[in-house]
Amino acid sequence: MTRYTPAEIEARWQATWAKDEIFKAVRSADKPKYYVLEMFPYPSGRIHMGHVRNYTMGDVIARYKLATGHNVLHPMGWDAFGMPAENAAMAIGGHPKDWTYNNIKDMRDQMKPLGLSIDWSREFATCDVDYYGQQQALFLDFLKAGLVYRKNAQVNWDPIDMTVLANEQVIDGKGWRSGAEVERRELTQWFFKISDMAGDLKDALDGLDNWPAKVRLMQENWIGESRGIEIPFQRTDGDGTILCYSTRPDTMRGASFIAVSPDHPVAKTLETTHPDLAAFIDECRKMDTTEAAMEKAEKKGIDTGLRVAHPIYDGVELPVWIGNFVLMDYGTGAVFGCPAHDQRDLDFARKYVLPVQNAFHMPGDTAEVGTDALVPAKTETIVYIDHFAGITEATGQHGIDATIDYFEAHKLGTGQTKYRLRDWGLSRQRYWGCPIPVVHCDDCGVVPEKKENLPIELPYDVSFDVPGNPLDRHPTWRNCACPSCGKPAKRETDTMDTFVDSSWYFARFTSPHADTPTVQEDAAYWMNVDQYIGGIEHAILHLLYSRFFARAMEVTGHLPKSAHEPFNALFTQGMVTHEIYQTRDDKNRPVYHLPEDVTDGKLTDGTEVETIPSAKMSKSKKNVVDPINIISAYGADTARWFVLSDSPPERDVEWTASGAEAAFKHLTRIWTLCERISTMDKDAKGTGDTDLLRAMHMCIHDVTTGIESFGFNAAIAKLYGFTAVLQKSKAGHAAQREAIMTLAQLMSPMTPHLAEDVWTRQGGTGLIATTPWPQVDDAMLVSDTVTMPIQINGKRRAEITVPADMSKEEVEKVALADQAVVKSLDGASPKKVIVVPGRIVNVVV
């Protein structure tokens, strides 16, 4: 009797797969292609359980697609630029490049024992000069196409990372990585013109049927489309107009002031001549240091003395104020305030004693606004007055649309659709990123580098002993010739946001070593990604940027039109969690303990630990289980099996030692079962062959459906069930052998090594990985008889077994004749009998 020894089995099969190159993706017209991709990892140096779960899910899909006759592309790479490498260099010395490449090597070594069906020949890291050089080429093409531009702008400045952040990278007023309160600064920066595509990025979400609705909705909210109107207000104190944007033109009757941003041109002009206004504007600028403070800040304003005419009431004048709450970069930087129907405007009006005037009424309102603005709910009926009095049935959007029509018809304004989405600032004042390939020339200004001069390589000889960007203080790197006039010039020292790197890597995988960003035939063949798998945390940032890049690469001829939306299907998987174990030190501060140091709620010295409910595995809470330890204790197949079982893949899964143990026991059971069948008398006849094979076909059906619908946990439950059937079966050798070989095939996407071994031991030919997926024999799914529950008034009272093809009428007769039914009816006569063939009978009395 041999034992299940995963270490030996797994190494052996991984070597075989590698030798036979069965996962190498080659273009072929013979089979349909299938591109499965998991979000590539940041090379932190160690893989964690989240990686194991993410890549196992992708691997199940990839292996299943391979077995179902697809030409599969399943690549792996490294999102390798970024701050941690520089932080490590600053903290412990060394060089970001060495740190990163060492980490990549370590993580690759940790990942390979998982037995993933990856085409490693396509591997690359975004910090490879081959990759970022092509990214520079893309940048130049985008620049030529007007998709990148430079502007002086208020930016989010992270004072800890000492760099700029995009709007998407500021979470609750704090930097997404450093957690520092973000400041506002004015800097000249490069921007991607993502806002030009806002409408399409929003509209195309509708077509992404195989994306989670949640992600589509988050993107829709982020893009923030709103329908409104731009209204020019005529100055009465002089010439000119002030253009205001409003999504509520139906409140125009109640307008009592205009508010402009402190950065508005009107404010900037007045600033030069009015010291009081200048002081206020100055105060606004000083106050605006952090996003968090801005949110809490008091609404303040100052009257400019300017006056404008009310657009629909002759002779009514409105004062123009500067308001600290008006944003310059949304709409037109100027709004009209309607205190009666907007809480913020009302607070402002009360503070500065401005008129409050109803624009409409709602049934039941007192027509007298106190401290709460009269804001109609979506479904409430609004009764308009004066100019809009005709719009009586107005609810929700109707009144707004109708008033926009009114303004347009009277040439008082223009309907406008606006977006919240801002352009993506990509400049970062960091070393470890892709250099922006432009040159600053005293004579020619900002000049794009020539393509033949690419790649602009990062210098290796840099120092991190002082804060700031080492490229700025490098003695020679900046020096270059102007690509336009040839005179000495200086390179741009900003590098690109690392989200740029991850916005097109999926396209690069289709021709990873080409000397152009993509190759037309390869991109056309392999794109789109058929199934993309990753964390919900990328719902906005990475996925929105990638959708923009696909469009931009289409415009610049690097991707086909068909790749407009690059990810056909998206799956967002849950996290791996673990309980947290803590004790307290003498100052009552928590001390955390690794799960491996805790047995039955106690440390090895007998100290009891407090158990805190399961949370995302994190080093700081020490609630981590190292995949390497699990693999060496139980093997990769056990780890893979466990992360897929118990919880649906979109939800979190809690790692438990007992669960991992159970997974290992099950795989051992399969091994033992395989041994038993191998040693059976080959000729002996058994009993129940048909029952076993019928259960087998049910299992094929259920597992196939499970995998195709991401119901991995359900598929695994069925595999448990069928294993139990096979274990108890008294069927003959041939049937049992067929059953275990099919079981191995069905398990092969999850536990590929064990599956190969069972397959070979049972005399299967070739590799299970490339053997066609088992087919369901539909005839085997239908049984001759069927057991149906009988309900009386919806309560289950009896059960009958009848031939599967029995007519409804016959079933009804049999049901009503049943002993238990007769007893339950107790002489009452049925009013109605509902027979759902093969399902249920309900007798209504």
Added chain:
RNA sequence: GCGGGCGUGGUGGAAUGGUAGACACACCAGACUUAAAAUCUGUUGGGCGUAUGCCCGUGGGGGUUCGAGUCCCCCCGCCCGCACCA
């Protein structure tokens, strides 16, 4: 504040509108063993009953339906996203 999701045994979770709790964990009992481990078998939503069985049960309340965990309305709780966006 706005938008979305979720709520099922001791636990993780199953259930195309059709027998709620599959499968797994944990617990308990039994077999094997001198014993333990390992392995195998069985029980396990609550209540009543010797028992065939009966009653209750998917956060709470109402509704649609022959039939609701599932669909609709209201409420409660939790989670997530967005928010000075005019």
